[in-house]
Amino acid sequence: MPLSEYIIMRELNHPDINQFAVYRRVGGWETYAAALREQTPAALVQQVKDSGLRGRGGAGFPTGVKWGFLPKGVYPRYLLCNCDESEPGTFNNHQIIDRNPHQVIEGVALSAYAIECHTAYIYMRGEFASAALLLEQAIAEAYAAGFLGKNILGTGYDLDIYIHRGAGAYICGEETALMESLEGKLGQPRLKPPFPAVEGLYGKPTIINNVETLANVPRIIEKGVAWYRSHGTEKSPGTKCFSISGHVNRPGNYELPFGVPLRELIESPEYAGGMRGGRPVKIIIPGGASAPWLTAKHLDTPLDYEGVAAAGSMLGSGAVIVLDDSVKAPHVAYKMDEFFKHESCGKCTPCREGTHWLVKVLHRMAEEGHGEANDIPTLHSIYRQMEGNCFCLLGESAVMPIKSALELFPEEFEAIVKG
Amino acid sequence: MLLQTHQAEIETIIGRYPSKRSAVLPLLYLAQDTYGYLSPEAIREVAEILELPPTQVFEVVGFYTLFYDRPVGTWVIQVCDDVPCCYVGAEELIAALKATLGISEEQTTADGMFTLQRVKCLASCDRAPVVQANLDYIYDVHAERAEELLNNLRARAAEAKQRGVSGRFAEDYLLGPQGIVHIPRDAPYQQERGERK
Structure with missing residues (x-):
């Protein structure tokens, strides 16, 4: 059964919600305005914690808990909204922006207030130029209505939101690589710890959340934790x-x-x-x-x-x-690992060399249909050398396609080896 | 020189960040939009504006795929060849484009109109095969639409030339009274879930 009331894809309830006036008419920005006047940042963090909201970018880490890692009394703090969506199969962030952009901006603003930060950046993959323009317009409308800028609604709270466009690198979706990229460096991951909440952008406490995660926040605060938790399961609410x-x-x-x-x-x-x-x-x-x-x-x-x-x-x-069943497992593994090879940032050896050799063997097998006696043990040996040894999750992720393919469809590899 | 032609814009961009170095990607975009590609001179110019050693800007240009350090066609056609695109028509589309244009991947047509690239994930798997022509997304481009796609792009280039729009990434963006306005070229999503144009 489709939802009767959507939390994120609200254009299905309110067709023109991408228009600022319509978003306002259905209560948009009111939650933020009321929160600034009536709620403390700590109270908002508590509600997000209680809601059980989990990070939608992939890790599923509880958002309120992440916010709670910010060291007390250390400022400035930064909020980064991750819209570097670039992994095969993922395509919701930019569609959420196309359809319901103001809720994304309100989510960023409300979350920024909750974590007591005055500058937020939305990092968008470079290809999303038209989505970036849409958000620029939504931000401009929010400034014009007095929801962003200095002394917002007379509460003394200041907030600026900026869009920062990447330029074509999947690795920049990794939170520490994103910060490096935003600092103007190569998008290569940093060693953790220190985690971004303690030492992030420009060495300051930083929270990074996905577009979809932040878009949930105004709805949680508006409708309450119990309402939010009436969706989904106990451990995966919403x-x-x-x-x-x-x-x-x-x-x-x-x-x-x-x-x-x-x-x-x-x-x-x-x-x-x-x-x-x-x-x-x-x-x-x-x-x-x-x-x-x-x-x-x-x-x-x-x-x-x-x-x-x-x-x-x-x-x-x-x-x-x-x-x-029209696809062959070795070919799917080849295409997936070709993606990871292309996107490997080159910083650590297991990922850089591992993806290179996986693709070399898989290309010969899957594209040329030529297998050699040692191919299967070689593939196992390559991913085992990568597993647990890569600097960040990109290399670890590259293990999954080939490992799955060998585990689930060994006969397809054997057939190629036998010719 | 960028600093002369775009001073206000450059100052605004730099003002967004506590560190000048953060402005390197936006300024490289600006340079690329202005000059068509990032020549060594353009890269040094960005380095100078940001008071960075040129090598730090050169390495950034080399790292990111949307920066071009050599001349490219009026249109850079990027076709995603990842899973799932490659299983629903992307390979056939690439073959059709290559045959029609008479070039291979990473080459530019003799008239300077098109550069063809295979790229990784464009994050639009639901409307595969998907093409990004410069910065415009074009969806559901099956091989039989290759010819039509190229003709449209040629017509838009001619139109942009008439308008006197300079810079290869700027042709779809106009400065209106409310700021930058994007001229949508491909049918937008219809609100109804799952329904396609």
Whole structure:
């Protein structure tokens, strides 16, 4: 059953909500205005903690807990909104911006107030130039209405929000690489700890949250923790904008409460509408390119963090790629690892060399159809040398496609080796 | 020189950050929009404005894929070839574009109109195959639409030339009374979930 009231994709309830006047008419910016007048930042942090909101960018870390890591009394602090969405299968951030941009900006502003910060940057991947313009306009409208700038609504609170466009590098979605990029350096990850909440942008306490995460905040504060928690499950409250793509009839973004079975997302005529041509499901990648693969036997997995983890994968960014039996597993692994090879920043050896050699072997096998006797042990040996040894999660993620393919479809690799 | 032609814009950009170095990406975009690509002189100019050693700007240009350190076509056509695009028509589209244009990936047509690139994830998997032409997204471009796509782009280049718009990334953006206005070229999403144009 589709939601009657959406939390994020509210254009489905209010068709012109991307217009500032319409957003205002349905109560937009009122939550922020009331919070500035009536609530302390600490009270807001507590409500976000109580709501159980979890980071939508992939890690699923509780947002309020993350905010609580900020060291007391250390200023300035920065808020970064991560819109560097660049992983195969992910495509909800820029659509949320297209459809409901003002809620994103209100979410950034309200969260900035909650963490007592006066400068927020929205880091968008360079390709999202038109979405960046949309947000620039939404920000300009918020300034004009007095919701941003100096001494906002006479409360003494100051806030500036800026858009910063990246220039084509997936790694900049990694939070510390994002900060390096924003500082004008190569987008390469930093060693953690120190974590960004303690020492982040320009060495100051910094909170980084995904677009979808921050867009939830005004709704939590407006409608209350109990209302929010009436969606989803105990440990994964709220809704998620699932991005489904691949061989389904109706690829797209669908906002569902957490816990809906994978089968419903794929098969329901309300959502992806089943497989093209009625072909069987072969591979399901449930949480972006870095998630271990599932198969048709996992169709009853509930789509929440715990359910997908119990099935042996991860919910990640909620980007679900579904492939039918027309694809060959070694080829899917090749294409996925080619992505990670291209996007490897080159900083650490296991990732830089590991992705290079994986792709070299997989290209010969999957594209040229030529296998050598040692290929399968070689592939196992390469990913084992990467696993647990990479500087950041990019390299670790590159292990998943090849490991899954070898585990689930060994016969397809053997067939290539046998010729 | 950028500092002469875009001084106010440059000052605004630098003013957004506590550190000048943070302005390196926006200023490289500005230089690229103005000059068409990032020549060594353009890169040194950005370094000078930001008081950075030139090597720190050169390495940034090399790191990010949207910066071009050599001349490119009026249109840079980027086709995503990742999963799932590659399984729903991206490879066929790339083959059609190569055949029609008579070039391979990373090459530019002799008339200087098109540069063709294979790229990684454009984050629009629901409307694959997807193309980004300069900074415009064009969705659902199956191979049979290749010819139409190229003709549209040629017509837009001619139109931009007539308007006297300079800079290869600027042709779709006009300065209106309310600021920058984007002229949408591809049908927007319809509000109804799942329905396509």
